[in-house]
Amino acid sequence: MGKIPHQIGELPLSLANLTQLEYLSLYSNRLHGSVLPEIGKMKNLIFLDLGNNHLSGVVPSLLGHLTKLNTLYLDGNQINGSIPFEIRHLENLRLILLNNNNLTSAIPSSLGSLTNLTSLRFGRNQISGFIPPEIGKMKSLIILELSYNHLSGVIPSSLGNLINLTYLSLRNNHIRGFIPPKIRKMKSLMRLALSNNHLNGVIPSSMGNLTHLTSLTLQGNQIIGFIPTEKGNLDKLSNEDMSTNLLSGQIPFHLGNLKQLGYFNLSYNNLSGAIPLSIWTSIDLSHNQFETQSRAPSEPLGYNKGSCSEIKGLSRCKKRHQIMIIIIVPISTLLLLLRDIIRATEDFDIRYCIGIRGYGSVYRAQLLSGKVVALKKLQGWESEDPTYLKSFENEVKNLFCMLRYDVETVELDWVKKVNVVKGIANVLSYMHHDCALPIIHRDISSNNILLDSMFEAFVSDFGTARLLDPNLSNHTLRSLRILMVVTKKYDGYKFGMVALETIMGIHPGDLVNLLSSLSTQNTTLMDVLNPRLSSPKGSQVGNDVALTLSLALKSLNCNPQLRPSMQQVSWRLMTSKSLPQPIGAMSL
Secondary structure, eight states: OOOOOSOOOBOOGGGGGOTTOOEEEOTTSOOBSBOOGGGGGOTTOOEEEOOSSOOBSOOOGGGGGOTTOOEEEOOSSOOEEOOOGGGGGOTTOOEEEOOSSEEOSOOOGGGGGOTTOOEEEOOSSOOEEOOOGGGGGOTTOOEEEOOSSEEOSOOOGGGGGOTTOOEEEOOSSOOEEOOOGGGGGOTTOOEEEOOSSEEOSOOOGGGGGOTTOOEEEOOSSOOEEOOOGGGGGOTTOOEEEOOSSEEEEOOOGGGGGOTTOSEEEOOSSEEOSOOOGGGGGGEEOOSSOOOOEESSOSGGGTTSSSOEEOOTTSOSTTOOOOEEEEEEESSSOOOOOHHHHHHHHTTTOGGGEEEEOSSSEEEEEEOTTSOEEEEEEEEHHHHTOHHHHHHHHTSOEEHHHHHHSHHHHHHSOHHHHHHHHHHHHHHHHHHHHTSSSOEEOSOOOGGGEEEOTTOOEEEOOOTTOEEOOTTSOHHHHHHHHHTTOOOHHHHHHHHHHHHHHHHHOSOHHHHHHHHHHSOGGGOBGGGGSOTTSOOOOSHHHHHHHHHHHHHHHHHTOSSGGGSOOHHHHHHHHHTOOOOSSOGGGOBO
């Protein structure tokens, strides 16, 4: 065993000699050059991850010889050329990610033979041609992502056979024709993105059968006709955008039953008639043909005939409101010029609105530096109300900052600290053990933990997250641990670091130095608690703090096999039992 250098350069030809290797992950190593055809000789490979590098050239056809391959990640490179026909031989393949490259030509119809595939992601390339109807044979498919390409033709009706599909994204292509009625058969579908194409025809009433749907985006097409009343059956829908189409008629009254709806955009259509009052808090109806005086906010009704607002706190009709901007993410403090924000959001165009919260609307903005941030906008009357402003400012806190500053760290008392750790453990337990395909975060840190006004913990920043195939063999998983690649146990290790940082109030780097310099046999838990807080009061609080420290240290075990799973950690924290010794008598 040796140490793999941080930056390898080009892939060495000697890799082909590792004919017994089952798991190869060189993710995010700044590799350049081409994907070696010789990798096709490594016929025992089960997992191959070369994602997020600077690889160029083509996808070698010899990869088709890796008949045991279960997972293939080549995403986030500069690979060009076509998708090789020979991939059809990878009959054991379950996950294939080729997104974020420069692939061209058409999707081979031979991919339809990969009936074990659960995730196919070819988005953000330059792929052209039609969507092969043969994809409808891939009945194990859960994720199909072909967005941001140059695909044309129609949506094959055979996609209706993908009854296990939960995510379908075909947005930002050149697809024409109508939405096939057979879509009704895709009853597991949770997210459907068909926006910014050339779709026409009507919205099929059979879409009302997709009762698990949480997000539906159809904006930027030429869809005509009425909104079908059957869409009122989609009671789990939280995000819907049908703006910039040719829809006409009234908004069906039944859509007022969609209580989970957090964002609903029908702007830039030809809608008219009465409006269901129950959807006012989450709707944009601007640029339609409504003629009404309403108690709704005026902004969502802008550019309609004769519409105005009487809601309390807003001026009547025409007066524009001042805007207050507060940046709530990313975690690091950023000072942005107003002109940069306006440019990034095109003067707060509704297309950049990603959510409506209790206080203000959230917009996504990509700055000139490439950094993506989220902005929250308040209307003028909200920013003048101290109650609104205080609630807005307290809506999101950052754990890193809460642990660094004296005022904030005192506010985060021992009970809240334990609850924060419990919250993180619960989230990771759900991601690792309760999702259809386990999600590995890969970047758990105090910078990526957000706290709401009740100090409930939320995990953020999933930019490096990956799906983990649960059907990998135990031998392969042992290989993962030996190679120190990211697995559930790595998330567990990072959890342990954050948990200790939360309890001790110091940076994880300082923490490692501290633990390595002390004789842990003579060091009690009290010696490492945050000195800016008084000792835990009460036996239950002290017990919870001790248990949290104990589980955090177990999660840092040098042997990954001896670390508890996040499910075990979550269960222990939720079913806290009394420890045999008081916290002051326990040693590290």
